[in-house]
Amino acid sequence: MSRLRVVNLALPKTGTTTLTDALRHAGLTVADWRIRAGQSTRDDIPRMHVGKIIYEDYFASGDPLARLDEFDVINEMSAVREDRSLWPQTDWGVLSAIQKCHPGVKFILTMRDPAKTADSMMRWNNLGKRRLPSADIPGLPRGFGRSEDQLARWLSAHYAFCHHVFDGADNFMSYDIEDPDAQAKISAYLGTDLPWWGQSNVGKPAAKATS
Template identity: 55%
Template sequence: MSGIPEDMRVINLGLPKSGTTTLGEALRRAGFRVADWKIRPGQSKSIRGFVGKLMYSGWFETGDPLHYLGEFDAFTEIDVIREGKNLWPQSDWALLAAIRATYPGARFLLSWREPAAHADSMRRWSNLGRSRLPENAVPGLPAGFGHAPGELERWIEGHIAFCRQVFAGAADYMDYDTADPDAKARIGAFLGVSLPWWGKANENRNHPGSEAD
C-alpha cells in the first residue's frame, strides 16, 4: 500500500463511544494528522477548540467545513455535546456534501457497534447517556428522549441507516463494525494505507462493561 495521498481527508461519521479514539490512534500511527473531538494545546500552531465547532465555523463563514482544519487530514470524532455546544456534523448532509465537493480525495468512514452494547457504553460514560443526550435536542433524538429503555438504541440504529442511505453505492464511503476482526484490514484497504496498529483505546475503566468501549 502507498503512503497517504496529499488530497486525502478522512472523516469518521461515528457517534460517541463507537471506537472513535481507537480509530484516531490507528490513523495517527499510520502517519495521519488526526483531530479527534478537540484540538488541544500543542496540536496546532493557530487554532484550538472542538472539531465540530470549527467545522461549522468554516462551513458558514467560507463554505468549506475544513477551512480552519488545514493542519489535519483525519477527523475521528466530530460531534460535541458539552459546554453549551450541541453540534453533530455527521448528521448534516449539507455540510458533508460540502466536504465531498471541496475535497475529491475525501473518504468517509462510519464506525459502529451493536446498538445495545453501544447504548450501554454511552450510559456508563460520565453523564453522556444519562443526561447530556436525553436533555438536548440531538438530530434524530429530540430533547426528552433517550431515558427510556430502547430509545438510545433506536437512535443509534437510525444514524447507521441515515449514513448508509445518503452514501448508498458511494465508493468514498465504508462502514465497519468495531467488533469485526477484519476491521483493520478493511479500513487499510479502503484508505489505501497500511495500519501498523489496531486495538482498544479510551476504555471505560471506572465503569467497565462486558465489552471494551
Template identity: 55%
Template structure:
C-alpha cells in the same frame, strides 16, 4: 494524487478513539473531538471543537474544512458540552459541501451493535444519563435518549441514514470495530496500512446504572 482526508461519521462510543490512535500510528495528523495544544502550534485552534469549526467553515466560507488544513483526519466530529450540541455527521448539506470542496475525501463510520453503543453511552460518565437526554440532537430531541430503546433506535437510524446517503459510493465505509478484519479493511479503503488496532477509552468497570429499558 490528491491529499488523503479522512472523516469519521460514527457516534460517540462507537470506537472513535481507537480509530484516532490507529490513524495516528499510520502517519496521519488527526483531530479527535476537541483540538489540543499538542496537536498544533496554532493557538487560535486550541480548545476548539472540531464540529464547531466545521460549521464555522460551512456557513462563513462554504467549506467545512476551512481552517482545518493542518489535519488529515477527524475521528470524532460531534460536540456535546452545554450549551453546545453540534452533530455534523447528521447534516447531509454539510457533508455534500465537504465532498464538493474536497473530492476524494474518505468517509468512515465506526460501528458497533446499537445495543452495545447504547449501553456504553449509559456507562460513560453522565453522557447517557444526563447530557444526551437534556440536549437537542438530530433525531433525538431533548427529553429523549433516557431509555435504552430510545438510544438504540436513534443509533440504528443514524447508521441506516448514512447507508442510504452513501449508497453506491466508494468513498464511504461503515466498519464494525470488533471485526478482526477491521484494520485490513480500513487500510485497503484508505490505501494505507494500519500498524495498530486495539481498544482505547474503555469504560471503567462500575455497577450498572439504572436505565428504563422499555
C-alpha cells in the same frame, strides 16, 4: 498522488478513539473531538471543539474544513454540553459541502452494536444519563434518550442514514468495531498500512447485580 483526507461519521462510544490511535500510529494527523494544545500551528482553533470549527467555517465560507487543513483525518466531530449540541456527521448540508470542497475525501463510519453502545453511553460519565437527553440532537430531540432502548434506536437510525446518503458511493465504507477483519478492511480502503489496532478509551464495567 492526491492527499488522503478522511472524515469519520461515527457517533460517540462506537470505537472512534481506537480509530484515532490506529491512524496516528500510521503517521496521519487526526483532529479528534477537540483541538488540543500543540496540535495546530494556528492560534484561532486550539481548545475548540472540532464540531464548532466545522460549523463556523461552513457558514463563513462554505468549506467546513477550511481551518482544519493541517489534519488528514477528522474524527469524533460531535460535541454536547449545556451550551452546545453539535452533530456535523448527521448534517447532509455539511457533509455534501465537505465532498464538494474536498473531492478526494474518504468517508468512513465506525459502527458498534447499538445495544452495547447504548449501555456504554449510560456508563460514560454523564453522557447517556444527562447530556444526551438534555440536548436537542438530530434524531434525538430533547427529553429523549433517557433509556438504552431509545439510544439504540437513535444509533441504528444514524447508521441507516449514512448508508442511505452514501449508497453506491466509492468514497464511503462502514465497519463494525468488533469485526476481526476491521483493521485489514480499513487499511485496504484508505490505501495505508495500519501497524496498530486495539481497544482504546474503554468505559468502566457495568455494575454487578446484587442479591
